[in-house]
Amino acid sequence: MEEYVGELWHKLVTRVADKQHVGAAVSLDEISKTAAIFFRALGGDAGLNLSAAPSTRHGARRGWRDRLASSGERVELSWRDGETLRLPEKIDLFTERSLNRDLYLWLVALSAADVNDSLPWIVRNQTATLATLARFPGLGSRYNRLVDALLPLRTLPSKLPSDEAAQELAIRQALQQPGSIHTLPLSKKPFQPVPLWTHPSPPVSVSNKVSTSDGAPEREQSDDKNVAKSRRKHAAERTDMPDGKDGFLMMFRAESLFSWTEYINVNRPQDEEDDIESAALAAEDMDSMTVARDGETTVAKLRFDLDLPAAGEDDAPLGEGISLPEWDYKKQVMQPDYCRLQECISPQAQPCELPPHLRRTARRLRSQFQALAPTRTWLKGQQDGEEIDLDAWVRQEADLLSGAHADSRGMYRAQVNQQRDLACLLLADLSLSTDAYASDHARVIDVIRDSLFLFSEALSATGDRFAMYGFSSLKRGNVRFNRLKSFDDRYDGLARGRIQAIKPGYYTRMGAAIRQASALLAAQPQRQRLLLLLTDGKPNDLDRYEGRYGIEDTRMALHQARQLGLRPFCVTIDNEANEYLPHLFGVGGFAVIRKPEDLPKELPLLYAQMTR
Amino acid sequence: MENLPFYQSQGSEIELFERAWRNNLPLLIKGPTGCGKTRFVAHMAAKLNLPLYTVACHDDLTAADLVGRHLIVDGQTVWSDGPLTRAVREGGICYLDEVVEARKDTTVVLHPLADDRRILPIDRTGEILAAPPSFMLVVSYNPGYQNFLKGMKPSTRQRFISLAFDFPSAAREEAILIGETGVDEMLAKRLVSIANAFRALRDHDLEEVASTRLLVYAATLIKDGCEPTLACQAALVETLTDDPETAVALREVIDATFGL
16 A cells, blocks of 8 residues: 555656656657768767767755655766767657757767867866867758757856856856856856766766876776676666666656665566566576676676686687577567577597588589589570670571561670679587487488588589578577588588587577677678578577467568568478478478478578579 | 869869870870770860860771771772771871770770871871871770789880879769759759768679769659659669679669669
């Protein structure tokens, strides 16, 4: 009961105090791409990434309604540091949507200006404003509109004590006539935040500045940085939360009870799972946000929790992981940076020859596939060409002499290169289900291994560019993308060794693997690009990636692949595949191999049919 | 010399071209699209008073397209010179635009012309043409197109002296806009400022950046009375990107320059 009344009260007072205009709000998500390009076009550092700024306490005087609802004491301001341009997560300051949007673009333009960071805040912002307006005079009218709209929202100087009033007057003048104020008068209370300017003391650079200026020992400095980092982390967590509204409610209630971090752990969006599950999820959440920065402790914990192989036994990671989005069909939204995919390579693979039992088939396939290799031919009877087609000409002359009707066919010969302008990426499912026995003496993984061998033999005979990857996953934080042969690798003993070394493990998060494969394939210059998926079952993973969710995400990934101009095709040995594959690949976009042991022989033939 | 095509010099390229021509050296010009390569060659041909044969190279360009072929005319076969042969006979400039687009085997016919032999053997007729001193071979290509399949054979490439072009400096580019279209200086400044903002997006958001040629288009539209933001949208934004969100951002840059 107490809680219920409390909630009602909260709703009431926040509504009364809420100066923001929800209907006119512009969120960073909807404008981020435009803003990023705008930033770079205006000369901003292309290496910076854009993210939402965490709100910070401003400490300035608030109205009685705000104090009653304990709202309005935090504000999201923008700032820029060495890595990131931070913008408010959403702007709903003005009643007009266009003004809110203008404010975003203004903040971007202001951040792109190259201003000496050591200048005092008020001078720095005026200098940046002047520089921006000088370079882009068209922004002038927009800036004036923003200032005109902002001033009525600020507390009038006449209602403030004298020291704060002087400060407010200076800020107002600096806004209206940038460049006219050189110092900010001091006052007891901090000034009201200025949304048109950058953050007066951004959390990150403050900590850095403090530690460098007072010459603190290195140790302390690193501590300071950690503080900054953890702050950054929370910012990331916060933006990642889909259920922002509840989060906001919680934030208010929790604020006086818990610290910021504790609050995050309590209010994770996926709370349905049981305890162990959610603990792992928490680790995972943290992993996806912070592993790169916060170092070993989280990683070690994660490994323990999720039972991944020890570092020595595991495949060697290649580069940093890649963040990939995932489609949530229930909400119909693409969840950005939802999965973490790690490309890896088997370190133990030794160069090897083709296994003896495949040699005979391989030899036959090679000779068959050599016929597909590009050849140069002369075409006869062309309208245009390098040489005269004497046969055609003689025939026409004879026809003319004999009085027959002369058809005007081409009388030239042209040489053409019948080039196969083709690239193919084969993506093999290496999930644990491939450990099952496909026939009396072979597991699915063995069949897949043989298929990969024969497929490579056949393709290296045609000269088509091809790459081969395997994939498996353990929840969204660990999508493993196993490189067997990249487009640039030669098909040699080492590539064969990597194929030999494939082993089953984990689950099938198909969407993420397809997205990464699409990106690799789309970078190839060939005109025809084939994405060949080799699998034994439906997409599934330990978390909610199963059933419809997994299917829909895979479908979306395939849809995106088609939009990139790729041609996806699926070869499966799952006898129930007809239930879901048409939905994913469309009619004629897949083949079901009834007898798994036939797969190695069938796969190259399917390829030949598809690319003829 | 009244018809000399307008060309704003960027450095020592005119002097270098003349030296190459006097000393019978073939020339390779590389640079992004629309930066003035073709205009430069046209300008030099007019300046040196030489006939200019321009061939736009493409995948299907064969050696016969350059050298010539037999045609059937009234029941007889007649040899017809290609542009390269004609340029050699007349002692003019043969300009092969985007030479990497041509098949590698096609460019091999250039080899005897592009070294000190300076001959063009026509194997179909058995004729061997010796190039007169005034003949000059000029090829160009755009290194920005990362075409892995194509690319010049080193044996072809090493027969040329090379000249690299890039977009002109802001002041020169303004002069070009004024010289080409007669727009006022203020407008030229703004257009160049937009172009340089877009050029900062190269490789990140845009595959190709705004060329001087596109700026001239935009300036021409504005000179004709078109509203500046509309002209820039037609000549720059929609030409450079198909992505709606990128287009919005580019329009913002234009609005930021011209005002609302």
